Amino acid sequence: MADEKKEPWLNYLALTTIIFAVAATLSTFKGGGYSTRSVLSQEQASNKWSYFQSKGMKLYLYETQRDMLVLNVQQIPKSEKAVIESYQKKIDEYEQSVKRYEKEKAEIKKDAEASEAIRDEAKKHSNEFGMAVIFLQISILISSIAALIKRRYLWIIGMGVGVVGLIYFMNGFLLLF
Secondary structure (H helix, E strand, O other): OOOOOOOOHHHHHHHHHHHHHHHHHHHHHHHHHHHHHHHHHHHHHHHHHHHHHHHHHHHHHHHHHHHHHHHHHHHOOOOOHHHHHHHHHHHHHHHHHHHHHHHHHHHHHHHHHHHHHHHHHHHHHHHHHHHHHHHHHHHHHHHHHHHHHOOHHHHHHHHHHHHHHHHHHHHHHHOOO
């Protein structure tokens, strides 16, 4: 069997395929990391929103108790100053609790929204890396077929698809578009 002459473009095909494979591997790794960050941030946000709701329920209870005492005080004759003072002391305590819970809810809401922002940002990165993997894998497949059947035009098509994958890969880091 005579040795077939190796066409020079096959060396470039091998090199571009290696570059696309490395980029695909890194895209998979980085995409997985961002995906994990997204899931963890979502879990943190959910926990914070649950905490926010529990504070809201406690706030509602204190507001209801305060309002009931205010209504009760209005029914007490003005001559019962000691009773009114006792009620007013309790109303003031409830009012302090209401203000405290409102403040705590605001802080929890801010933290939950920050976790959601981290989640959303991580999703954007993860999506870009996921798209990069798709295009890079298709490019590797087309390039492999081009090498097997020795068709240069397939390699050029594979490079075009690979360039799209590399654009997604770079955008996974930078989020330019």
